[in-house]
Amino acid sequence: MNFALTKEQKMLQKSIRQYIKKKCPNSLVKELAASEKGYSPELWKEMAELGWMGLVFPDEYEGSNFSFFDLVLFFEEMGYNICPGPLFSTLVLSGLPILNYADNKLKSEILPQISTGEIILTMAVTEENADYIPSSIKTSAIKEGDEYIINGTKLFVNDAHVSDYILCVARTDETPNPEDGVTLFMVNAKTPGVEISLMKNVTLEKPCEVKFENVKVPAKNIIGKLNNGWMIVNDTIEKAALVKSAEMIGGARGTMDLALQYAKERVQFQRPIGSFQAVQQHFANMWLGINGCRDLVYLAASKTAKGEHAEKEIAMAKARTGKIFREVTTLGHQIFGAIGYTMEHDMHLYRRQALSGDITFGNTYSQLDKIAVSLGL
Amino acid sequence: MNFALTKEQKMLQKSIRQYIKKKCPNSLVKELAASEKGYSPELWKEMAELGWMGLVFPDEYEGSNFSFFDLVLFFEEMGYNICPGPLFSTLVLSGLPILNYADNKLKSEILPQISTGEIILTMAVTEENADYIPSSIKTSAIKEGDEYIINGTKLFVNDAHVSDYILCVARTDETPNPEDGVTLFMVNAKTPGVEISLMKNVTLEKPCEVKFENVKVPAKNIIGKLNNGWMIVNDTIEKAALVKSAEMIGGARGTMDLALQYAKERVQFQRPIGSFQAVQQHFANMWLGINGCRDLVYLAASKTAKGEHAEKEIAMAKARTGKIFREVTTLGHQIFGAIGYTMEHDMHLYRRQALSGDITFGNTYSQLDKIAVSLGL
Amino acid sequence: MDFEFTEEELAFREEVENFARSEMPREIEEKAYLWPGGYGTLPIFEKEFEEFCRNFFLKLGKKGWLSLGWPEKYGGVNSIVKQAIVDDVLSYHRAPCAHAATSIVAPTLMRFGSDEMNNIWMPGIINGTTSFWLGYSEPDVGSDLGSVKTTAVKDGSEYVVNGQKIWSSGAHVTDYCWLLAKTDDSSKHKGMSLFIVDNNTPGVTIKPITNIAGIDSFNEVFFDDVRVPEKNLVGEKNNGFYYVMSALEHERIVIGFGTFRRILDELTQYVKEKKKAVGNTREYEEARNIIALMAIEVEVLKSFFWRTVWMMDNGHKANIEASALKLFCSELGVSLSNSAVDILGLYGQIDKGTKWTQFGGRAGIGYLDSISGPIGAGASEIQRVLIATRGLGLPRG
């Protein structure tokens, strides 16, 4: 049992925190969120140079060889100060499945390009039903010679509009059990028939609609095996849920620290507002909420990093963190009052992050189902 | 629109409150709760003399001619100071269905005896499944000549052990729709084959197991029509849920007033504890909880008194009041600290009432279902 | 006790409903977010809707619906119930029905203003031509109105105003400021006065602030040597704080109760349609429970609302009930938005006006806007303290 981070991990945290704070101040966050692209190519390059893009890839792919646990820590700190962009989509949603399931040829081709920041990727899973269950995958891929022809519409595909490749989850067979006929394809986003449009939204994310109209993909672009894609998708979504939880913890910590500073300085009725019992109860609840989630995340990350099955632990982390981050921002706003309700202030960035974090990769209610199943219910 | 009570209603409230406070102090409540009988025959007689037993019966049955709305007010005040006994079972669970559905002969025979306090009655609905749905009624009544033979076991029958008659809900026909084969029988509790035993419990109620073994009941003891009993049971349980909600509101008010007095007097850290913001937030939450339920109860009572359908309103009142009463006692205990945690104190009486009130006649979750149905879901 | 409207009130409700159907453009009804309990998505504070709102208030004025709760002398029929019916029905259609002029300024003027003053100001409020914003809050004044710093110094027959207001909802789309300013430095609460100041007076600078929902709903307003005629002083000098407090009750019954009903209806509808499309899933079962719980809370708000209205209509003091109404309304706005987000999932982030929009794009915006309820116009913590101290007699901390 050891609840301490290693020196290297603490250094990693510190360097991310300092870098993001300096290079991606909240003024830039707002600018990026308002821009169409949603990220800064300069920062992207720099982060690649720092070795972050290939954080968990081995040397042979020009990676930095960190563990999955470190990746979780990394995104927690990315959430603390917020840095919008296709990092999550590229590293977590795409880098991990390619690393873990693609054949060597594909890995050698793609991973180094990720490490060097040359390409951006994302994964297209959800469709009209907006959930992560195999029966909702209607997009089809039909074999024609050495190619597959993909047809269908994907929704809520973050960062597709700036991606070079899209990992597309498509149905390749109609089977009694819907997860047995799903395959994962790597599609070049420039392929004719791929049409991408931004979905107008209120968070800092850039969700896209991606239409596939007779899109031709070579069979060699299958990641993993034919009809065996759901296992990869499921594994990726689980890991994504966990990393997203870490990012949310970081955000919740950021929110609390922001509010804390204010509560110590802001005077009302001749006293700092942080001296009022009602306000103190709010802060204790924030602390308790955040710290109660943090170890859930670390526990799930530790198991996952060891290659153990952590479905229940991840579901617990995601279910509770989404709820708590939302609550922490509600309390944070309550501390700040009107000033926090403006676009100019930074609070709303966290409030938005709590929304997008909570609803992606399965919200509280859908995680409860997984937990109940794991308890034999 | 008129949110005021009439002068007569206010007088009724006042007289109940004063009477119960004087005649049934909490020391007696504790004594009664600990006794096997669970009520005071002397008080019972006195209350009959005050006209309370036949509160809502017309003159011809020696009743006091009050409205159903007044009955709701009556039980709200009974809940404020708490007075254990078979009043609810006799008036609400039995008096109402007999008044509304029995034939004249039965009414003339039974209702005056209720009014004068000579007899005690209760209704036996729930069985092993512990719910209020027709398919759970397994107790059977089979016709033999002019009689029915009842067999089965009823659970959670409050006050059966002191009752003269038990209104027994039994299955008289196996029908595709389970509610079409249910009949309500008035059974003399002394009939051979009726076996009653107290169920050991932690509230102030006296729930009994009632076994029926070849119990013979004359056909003329059917209340309402053969196979048409579920409608009566349903109507009675709905009204009971509403009256129980009123009783709970009374209890929640009693809890708050008790805690309020204490918070004004009790000094900690050189200040009355009621001056601490954290404590004040608790009281505001109690006030809001209670007053938010009270008009739900009155609204449902007003509709019901007019003979209008109020299923949704009753479900709302019951769902919220059960939850709020429990929460109010939790907060009340928080105000009192250790002293409220003793048997000697009065707080636990309310805490127990909140439990029994919440779980009878359908708890929050089962009421939610009814509300959803009424919204077309 | 009787929870029903009278025949006459029902007929009036019907009349308002018909009016709303014919006069409220469908397009604006869809476009306005108007999250229940929030302050940042009210059409009356939005530039985009300014012209529409000004015209709509004229129509309401013509109908006599802006003054229903007031005495005949001021164009009314003494029925706060009818005023509340207008609030309920119109807000269901996301139509404007009240503003600071009707909920704060007029009730204060009628009670404390001189006949001369009322003759000048009341007609415009009654016929819907005159609009106000509230100049209370300042940069260092949150919940503590006692520390207002803006000064009004007598100079001949004028007062000279200097200072800064902030969080001034609608200052940029209204005509006059209802200004709270310091007129006597020697006392805290007793040294303040109320003034009416024309937005167009030289020295008044209004700078909109964009709120979390992306809407310019409030403002910073600067007063630099703004000269206000003495006759624009409301009531007695140095009595302003008392006037402000006295009017709170009137402000607090304007809750747009219909907006709550509307959101509940729309969310229920969404769940029904989703079930038709996807079937009886676990999500559906959960959504069903969430909606049932919401429905109870909306019903509770309904009781708080009509009871408070009835009390005011019948001369009962209702300041605790009004505090409770405000508190409950704000908190319910937050929990409704949480419910909406929980039910909508990924669709909860999508804004209005796209082909993927669900539930009018209100979930995400409601989630952002709703947090304004518990912080605006008397924060929840403070309302709770009021209920505990004034309502239940607990000692002040």
Added chain:
Amino acid sequence: MDFEFTEEELAFREEVENFARSEMPREIEEKAYLWPGGYGTLPIFEKEFEEFCRNFFLKLGKKGWLSLGWPEKYGGVNSIVKQAIVDDVLSYHRAPCAHAATSIVAPTLMRFGSDEMNNIWMPGIINGTTSFWLGYSEPDVGSDLGSVKTTAVKDGSEYVVNGQKIWSSGAHVTDYCWLLAKTDDSSKHKGMSLFIVDNNTPGVTIKPITNIAGIDSFNEVFFDDVRVPEKNLVGEKNNGFYYVMSALEHERIVIGFGTFRRILDELTQYVKEKKKAVGNTREYEEARNIIALMAIEVEVLKSFFWRTVWMMDNGHKANIEASALKLFCSELGVSLSNSAVDILGLYGQIDKGTKWTQFGGRAGIGYLDSISGPIGAGASEIQRVLIATRGLGLPRG
């Protein structure tokens, strides 16, 4: 970061588990309510279980399991993790595993007691023969320990104690009082001292109080001219308040973590069986969600628990974590009992030991007992203030 036990710890867990299975009578395991987070249903405070508990502590003493967290010199192996394993495993079986002697008295003595004193008292604590109750609370002292009124006045080589204690858990089933008394009137917190007082000293009168669950778990204790030898003064005179505060951390990790796991397991089992009997109803779906939510919170408690244990084992200051652990534990006890009542419905009121009993009759008793958690040993509001002020550095109010 590593959340796993070492091989050795796992083996030890196994050993404790085997011990519990063989030494904890099934009958007592069933009979004890032991609601998680509550103070009124602990077997160690109940007369009915006194003999069993005394014997059980002897067995634990023999095993060396009462002193695991302490230095070798005091019979320990310096492993608070192992001590916590005992707490976790034994409490799952509703077996006693700690009491005031081990969680408060010994840690204080080891830190502040003289060698002479420790030589007298520690052996009995280590081998499980000596038991204590805490004489802190008084009738007018709730959360404010600073206002203790019981006095201890020096008289020759003795102190003469007068006063009254209350809410003294287990005073009627233990041997000695760990008494906080006033020794200097001129100072508040700095005028108190700690003493060890034999329950059998003349002038000590112990009167049990029946708690809400119907159990005599605590007492009123009167001290009338009770003469206590000077050598029973703990540490320095007038330092008692500081000693009491210093020991809180140790008390707060004794949470009976296994009781939480047990209740979750039993409730899950109940729901499974109910489903088998009644089928896949809406109630089942709801119960399923409730249990999933409970399972998350129990997992959170688990993290708080082991992290705090680990911190203490590794010399980190953990007083904020210990406050949080206590707070979370108490509140979870309440919410678990609410969940149990919601799931059990009408069966929730039935007590243990009948043919209709479900879930061991714990729902109703748990519902009653659980409210003791947030009020006992530092109320929730106060723990929150501690987290906010000491943990987050907010100014005191």
